[in-house]
Amino acid sequence: xxxxxxxxxxxIKTRGQQxxxxxSPISGHRSVSWYQQTPGQGLQFxxxxxxxxxxxxxxxxxxxxxxxFSNSRSEMNVSTLELGDSALYLCASSLDPGGDEAFFGxxxxxxxx
Amino acid sequence: xKEVEQDPGPLSVPEGAIVSLNCTYSNSAxxxxxxxxxxxxxxxxxxxxTYSSGNKEDGRFTAQVDKSSKYISLFIRDSQPSDSAxxxxxxxxxxxxxxxxxxxxxxxxx
Numbered sequence: 316x317x318x319x320x321x322x323x324x325x326x327i328k329t330r331g332q333q334x335x336x337x338x339s340p341i342s343g344h345r346s347v348s349w350y351q352q353t354p355g356q357g358l359q360f361x362x363x364x365x366x367x368x369x370x371x372x373x374x375x376x377x378x379x380x381x382x383x384f385s386n387s388r389s390e391m392n393v394s395t396l397e398l399g400d401s402a403l404y405l406c407a408s409s410l411d412p413g414g415d416e417a418f419f420g421x422x423x424x425x426x427x428x
Numbered sequence: 429x430k431e432v433e434q435d436p437g438p439l440s441v442p443e444g445a446i447v448s449l450n451c452t453y454s455n456s457a458x459x460x461x462x463x464x465x466x467x468x469x470x471x472x473x474x475x476x477x478t479y480s481s482g483n484k485e486d487g488r489f490t491a492q493v494d495k496s497s498k499y500i501s502l503f504i505r506d507s508q509p510s511d512s513a514x515x516x517x518x519x520x521x522x523x524x525x526x527x528x529x530x531x532x533x534x535x536x537x538x
């Protein structure tokens with residue numbers, strides 16, 4: 316059974332640009348959550364999607380957005396990149412929003428220069 | 429004050445030792461508790477998941493939850509050099525928003 320797939324694995328972008336990251340959850344999982352991991356702040360919740368709807372959002376500026384497609388795949392977008400957006404972006408997959416375990420992908424390492 | 433407190437370490441132990449990793453939390457609404465292991469440049473790997481007070485064992489790993497004290501622990505028996513990683517506790521009240529501890533760096537020396 317395939318795990319959570321995140322693409323691309325690595326990205327280098329320039330300040331002011333925008334970026335789109337992709338996440339394919341485990342087959343049959345319908346809930347996708349996104350997290351940002353930095354050395355200073357650790358793992359922080361960005362948002363959660365289920366049935367193409369955002370159910371919950373963390374304390375991040377509006378430059379961070381996401382969406383989910385009918386096949387449960389999800390994308391997140393960061394516009395007007397800042398140096399502080401450099402981080403490991405992780406996607407987590409769960410069966411549904413109500414419970415059960417959350418399984419993470421390998422992440423996308425974003426570097427903003 | 430953070431909702432979840434976890435000592436970042438590093439914690440250094442000899443091979444074969446019993447390791448104890450701990451987290452405390454302040455939000456009494458947390459009902460579900462997880463431990464993840466993260467190797468360098470990898471995503472977190474789920475080790476243990478529990479939602480009730482008491483102990484849960486899986487191989488060399490035992491997760492312990494004390495809701496009255498708002499305290500959770502992960503014990504690793506017969507630690508191996510391959511256990512060297514960052515261990516993250518995580519918890520949630522409902523939905524899928526996980527709140528993580530800072531992570532404890534564990535080093536097991538051979």
